[in-house]
Structures are given as structure tokens and as C-alpha cells.
Amino acid sequence: MAKQGMLIVLSGPSGVGKGTVRKEIFDSDDNDFQYSVSMTTRQMRPGEVDGKDYYFVSKEEFEDEIKSGGMLEYAKYVDNYYGTPLKYIKQSLAAGKDVFLEIEVNGAMQVREKMPDGVFIFLTPPDLMELKHRIIGRGTDDMSVINKRMAKAVDEIKMMRNYDYAVINDEVPLAAERIKAIIRSERFSVKRVMPEYEEMLGDAES
Ligand SMILES: Nc1nc2c(ncn2[C@@H]2O[C@H](COP(=O)(O)OP(=O)(O)O)[C@@H](O)[C@H]2O)c(=O)[nH]1
Ligand SMILES: Nc1ncnc2c1ncn2[C@@H]1O[C@H](COP(=O)(O)OP(=O)(O)O)[C@@H](O)[C@H]1O
Numbered sequence: 001m002a003k004q005g006m007l008i009v010l011s012g013p014s015g016v017g018k019g020t021v022r023k024e025i026f027d028s029d030d031n032d033f034q035y036s037v038s039m040t041t042r043q044m045r046p047g048e049v050d051g052k053d054y055y056f057v058s059k060e061e062f063e064d065e066i067k068s069g070g071m072l073e074y075a076k077y078v079d080n081y082y083g084t085p086l087k088y089i090k091q092s093l094a095a096g097k098d099v100f101l102e103i104e105v106n107g108a109m110q111v112r113e114k115m116p117d118g119v120f121i122f123l124t125p126p127d128l129m130e131l132k133h134r135i136i137g138r139g140t141d142d143m144s145v146i147n148k149r150m151a152k153a154v155d156e157i158k159m160m161r162n163y164d165y166a167v168i169n170d171e172v173p174l175a176a177e178r179i180k181a182i183i184r185s186e187r188f189s190v191k192r193v194m195p196e197y198e199e200m201l202g203d204a205e206s
Helices: 018-027 059-067 086-094 105-114 128-138 143-162 172-186 190-205
Strands: 007-011 033-035 038-040 054-056 071-077 080-085 098-102 119-124 165-168
Touching: 007 018, 007 105, 018 098, 018 172, 038 059, 059 071, 059 080, 071 086, 071 105, 080 086, 080 105, 086 098, 105 143, 119 143, 119 172, 128 143, 165 172
Parallel strands: 007 098, 007 119, 033 098, 038 054, 119 165
Antiparallel strands: 038 080, 071 080
């Protein structure tokens, strides 16, 4: 039997640096997992590419996808839908590839229910003032959206307890390295290695 891939889920409050850290991880030479592109109804930001950053769809298209069972998980976040298409994940994991999701906390908890073998990592800011500075500094949101995102961030940070690992994003290269170290050691966790041996031991007994 081919080995199943590992699901890696990264969450954290808006503006903490998930996109930046993810890019750092994917740009490094020793990365060998696949990024799951999410679907969203939010407006495309300057510089974003449809099919690369997100699949940008209408509310109707998103709701059709939910109805037809095409989403692993989805959530409404600051007035827009965001979700993970199921097909790509299933195919990649079955082909033995590790898949990386970057999603908010409610979606991550839906994934945890369905795929408890995933590795759940929470990226956290050094403190709340620094988080606000980063959201403002990014310059993509107006003040009312920034305030909504900050209020949500407080609730999101409380959800950290439901994750396996917390990674502080003080410096981007350090945060990326910490996440890569977690993934490297998870590959050797007994719960992932044991199933292969169980098969071997079963064959030896028969
Ligand atoms: N549940 C869920 N959340 C997602 C998905 N894709 C992105 N998100 C999250 O939605 C939130 C808003 O994303 P976005 O508008 O791109 O803003 P940004 O991540 O703060 O730059 C972030 O916390 C993302 O991690 C998804 O497929 N499912
Ligand atoms: N470790 C860090 N130190 C300082 N600024 C950072 C760091 N990580 C990310 N940023 C900046 O913070 C802002 C938000 O980062 P982004 O990756 O868009 O966050 P998220 O995807 O979590 O919403 C960006 O302007 C980014 O350049």
C-alpha cells in the first residue's frame, strides 16, 4: 500500500504573517510539500493571481460548491466565504504527497474533526500591538476592516489551545525554520511510521 501524505494546517490571526512565512517555506529548496489553493468570494488584491493565491469565485459559485459536497471545510470571515476544495487534497494525500493548508481557526477545527491525523500549527504574533502594526503596514485594508480583524484576532489567539504547536512569528526566517523543523520531526512520529510496520509484521506472522 502506498504511504499516505501528511496534512499540515497553519492558522493564526489575520496579519500575523501566515502568507509571508508560507512563502518563505515554499521558496526554500528543501520544501517538498504542496500548497492547497483555497476558494474565496473576497475581492482580488493588487498583485494576486486567480488560481495561485486563491480561486476567486462569486457567492453563488461558492454556495453551489458547498451544496455539491466539494469543500473539505469552509468559513465566513469578515463578510466573505473562504474554503478548501476537497478534490485536490484527496488526490495529493493518496499519492503520498504532503499538503499544506493556510486557513483560519474555524475551518481548521472542521479539518481536525475530519482528519485528526493532520499536524495543526498556530502562528502567533509576539504581541497585539505588533499585530496591529503589521495589518496597518500591509496597507490592504481600511480602518473599519482593520478593527474587525483585530477584534477577531483576540478570539483567534484563544483558539491556540486546540493546536499541536505554537510558533511565534518574530522573524520570518526563524518562524519558517521552526515550522520546517516541526514537519521534519512529525514525519518520524510513531503514529505515522507504525502503520507501515504493522503491515510488515502482519505479513511476517502469516
Ligand atoms: N477556513 C478557511 N480559511 C481560509 C481559507 N483560505 C484562507 N483563509 C483564511 O481567511 C482569512 C482571511 O484571508 P485573507 O482575506 O486572504 O486575508 P489575510 O490572510 O489576512 O491576508 C485568513 O485567516 C486566512 O488564513 C480557507 O480555505 N478556509
Ligand atoms: N516576522 C515579521 N516581522 C515583521 N513584519 C512581518 C513579519 N511577518 C510578516 N510581516 C508583515 O506583516 C504584514 C502581514 O503579513 P501577511 O503575511 O500578509 O499576514 P497574514 O497572511 O497572516 O494575514 C505584511 O506586511 C508582512 O510583510
